[in-house]
Amino acid sequence: MIVGVPREIKTNENRVALVPAGAEALAGHGHRVVVERGAGVGSGFADDLYVKAGAELVPDASTVWRQAELVCKVKEPVPAEWPLLRRDQVVFTYFHFAADEALTRAHLKAAPVCIAYETVQLPNGELPLLTPMSEVAGRMAIQEGAKYLEKLQGGRGVLLGGVPGVAPAEVVILGGGVVGANAAKMAAGLGAIVTLLDLSLERLRYLADVMPPNVRLLHSNRHTILDAIARADLVIGAVLIPGGKAPHLVGREDLKRMRAGAVIVDVAVDQGGCVETIHPTTHADPVYVVDEIIHYGVANMPGGVPRTSTMALTNATFPYARKLAALGWKAACRDDAALRAGLNIVGGKVVYPAVAEAFGLPLAEPESVL
Ligand SMILES: NC(=O)c1ccc[n+]([C@@H]2O[C@H](COP(=O)([O-])OP(=O)(O)OC[C@H]3O[C@@H](n4cnc5c(N)ncnc54)[C@H](O)[C@@H]3O)[C@@H](O)[C@H]2O)c1
Numbered sequence: 001m002i003v004g005v006p007r008e009i010k011t012n013e014n015r016v017a018l019v020p021a022g023a024e025a026l027a028g029h030g031h032r033v034v035v036e037r038g039a040g041v042g043s044g045f046a047d048d049l050y051v052k053a054g055a056e057l058v059p060d061a062s063t064v065w066r067q068a069e070l071v072c073k074v075k076e077p078v079p080a081e082w083p084l085l086r087r088d089q090v091v092f093t094y095f096h097f098a099a100d101e102a103l104t105r106a107h108l109k110a111a112p113v114c115i116a117y118e119t120v121q122l123p124n125g126e127l128p129l130l131t132p133m134s135e136v137a138g139r140m141a142i143q144e145g146a147k148y149l150e151k152l153q154g155g156r157g158v159l160l161g162g163v164p165g166v167a168p169a170e171v172v173i174l175g176g177g178v179v180g181a182n183a184a185k186m187a188a189g190l191g192a193i194v195t196l197l198d199l200s201l202e203r204l205r206y207l208a209d210v211m212p213p214n215v216r217l218l219h220s221n222r223h224t225i226l227d228a229i230a231r232a233d234l235v236i237g238a239v240l241i242p243g244g245k246a247p248h249l250v251g252r253e254d255l256k257r258m259r260a261g262a263v264i265v266d267v268a269v270d271q272g273g274c275v276e277t278i279h280p281t282t283h284a285d286p287v288y289v290v291d292e293i294i295h296y297g298v299a300n301m302p303g304g305v306p307r308t309s310t311m312a313l314t315n316a317t318f319p320y321a322r323k324l325a326a327l328g329w330k331a332a333c334r335d336d337a338a339l340r341a342g343l344n345i346v347g348g349k350v351v352y353p354a355v356a357e358a359f360g361l362p363l364a365e366p367e368s369v370l
Contacts, residue, residue, distance in 0.1 A: 001325045002032045004068025006061040007039040010075045012283065014042025014306035015313060017072035017093065020053040022318045027054030031325050036064050043310035065089075070329075072321050074313065076103055085110035088347065090329045092321060094118055094129075097344055098358040104345070108361075111348040113329050117317060119352060120342035128338065129320075131178050132312035137301040138182030138238065141265045142171070142190065144301075145234040148263045148287055148294050155294060156261035158233050161191030168192050172232040174220065174249050174274055175239035176200075176207050179267050183236045188212045195228045225249055230257045237266035237274040245272040252276050252290075260292035269297040330370050340366055 003026055005018045016039050018026075023033045033055040037047055047057055058064055065071060065084035073093035077085060079102075085091070087110065095116040097104045107114055117129035142160070149169065151157035162168035171187040173180045176198035187194045188211065196211070197220035198204050204217050211217065218224045229235055229250060235258075239246050246268040255277065266278040273279075277290045280299040287296050302309035320339055323332045333340040344352040349364040356363035 001328070002034060002067050002069050003321070003325055004064040004071045005033070005035045005039050005055075006064045006071065006073060006081075007036045008042070008074050009061070009080065010078050012300075012303055013075050014303065015074045015310045016040045016043050016045065017074050017314065017317070018321070019043075019311060019314050020045055020049040020055075022314055022321070023050050023055040024053035025318075025322065026325055029322070029326065032056065034058055034064050034067050036061050040310075042306050044307045045310075070321070070324055072317070074310075076100070077106075079106075082106040082110065085112050087111040088113065090115065090324060092117070092317070092324060092342075095344055097352070097355045101359050104350075104355060104359060104361075107345045108348050108350070112345075113343070113347070114345040115320075115324070115329070115333075115339065115342040116344045116352070117342070119344060119354075120320065120338050122338050129313075129316050129342075132316045133302045133309065134178035135182050136305060136309050136312055137267050138179035138236075139186045140301050140305060141179070141183045141236045141238075141267050142186040142234075144286070144296055144298075145171070145236065145263050145265045146190070148265075148296060149233060149261075153294075154261070154287070154289065155263055156233055156259060160187065160234070169233035170195070170231050171234045171236065172228040173197070173236045173238055174225065175237070175268070176203050176217070177238060177240055179240075180236065180238035181207060181211075183238060183267075184211060184215050187234075188214045192234075195232075197224055197228065220249070226254060226257060229254060230259075232258065233262055235262065235264045235275075237264065237268045237278070239268055239274045240271060246274045248274060248276040250275040255291040255293050258293055261294070263294045263296065265296040267301065270299045273297065333366070334370050340370075343369070 035050045035055045070090045076095045090113040092115045149155035158169045160169045171192045173196040194215040197218045266273045266275045278297045281297040346369040350356045351366045
């Protein structure tokens with residue numbers, strides 16, 4: 001099969017969908033790998049590494065899209081890429097169709113086979129191609145929070161781990177899923193006093209078994225949240241209601257109970273945020289202040305560390321890409337229920353319920369297109 005990797009052109013997107021090791025593995029299995037010049041540079045993978053791995057470099061995206069039977073990307077095709085889409089070509093990437101009607105209609109019209117990273121789902125409900133980005137964001141939330149706690153960044157001037165004789169900082173984490181657990185591990189590792197709150201008792205029981213002793217686990221309710229944030233130096237927002245907006249667990253009035261110069265990193269900002277006063281920010285201008293509390297609301301945190309994010313993402317996506325290349329999309333999706341759940345649009349039909357619901361479009365069963 002011909003596997004194509006265009007350079008990402010969405011603003012500030014430096015990740016790439018295939019690393020040289022992946023190109024080598026595909027080429028070694030007899031596939032042709034066509035990579036746009038410069039595709040890996042933002043993640044630190046120079047063109048010659050792909051050539052050494054057995055890929056062919058091509059000068060522009062249109063050559064990749066014209067030749068490839070399977071296009072591997074990171075972000076959804078942007079309008080400049082829509083004219084390049086071809087009927088029956090497989091596109092494997094993050095799409096987030098339900099959030100964008102124009103994107104959905106462009107793909108219905110062009111009729112490629114769209115397999116969305118974000119809906120590939122294991123039988124136990126896990127979303128294996130979202131998990132690595134939550135891991136990155138959770139870990140990065142502590143790094144960013146520690147930075148903005150510094151005085152010159154506007155913070156309280158507190159070192160997360162303290163020093164012998166001086167108490168460490170208090171870190172409060174709202175939500176103990178993938179983001180929250182990764183944030184807790186990082187903060188605890190730095191020596192902070194960590195309080196992690198979750199609604200799910202089952203999840204709290206699991207976390208109690210795996211977290212170090214400087215992580216206190218509490219059931220999340222209005223009382224525990226208010227009590228915790230009053231003592232916090234750093235608050236991390238990490239709740240998720242699947243398919244819904246994040247609940248506002250910290251209201252505007254609640255900020256008055258917090259210590260001046262404390263920092264909030266609301267990782268859940270991409271779902272509306274769990275802090276009422278959060279709004280999305282960018283890596284170029286990540287923070288703002290409300291009532292003396294620093295707010296960090298970067299909606300694409302993994303984009304700040306593209307090398308790590310690319311490797312984490314491709315570790316998870318590559319086995320599926322390899323299967324699509326080896327078997328073809330129909331046999332691969334018949335064989336693998338997780339990949340089948342990734343099918344969103346096929347041949348001009350919506351086959352994923354949430355996308356059909358979002359825009360009142362007819363829904364075809366995935367099995368009917370296989
Ligand atoms: N900003 C970014 O760059 C970025 C990157 C990755 C993920 N995210 C976002 O981070 C959020 C968390 O993602 P995740 O992968 O950790 O999700 P997850 O499903 O693994 O975890 C969410 C947790 O929130 C808990 N929860 C739900 N309601 C709660 C409440 N009222 N109080 C306390 N806990 C509650 C759930 O029980 C669950 O354990 C999502 O909104 C995700 O989209 C953002």
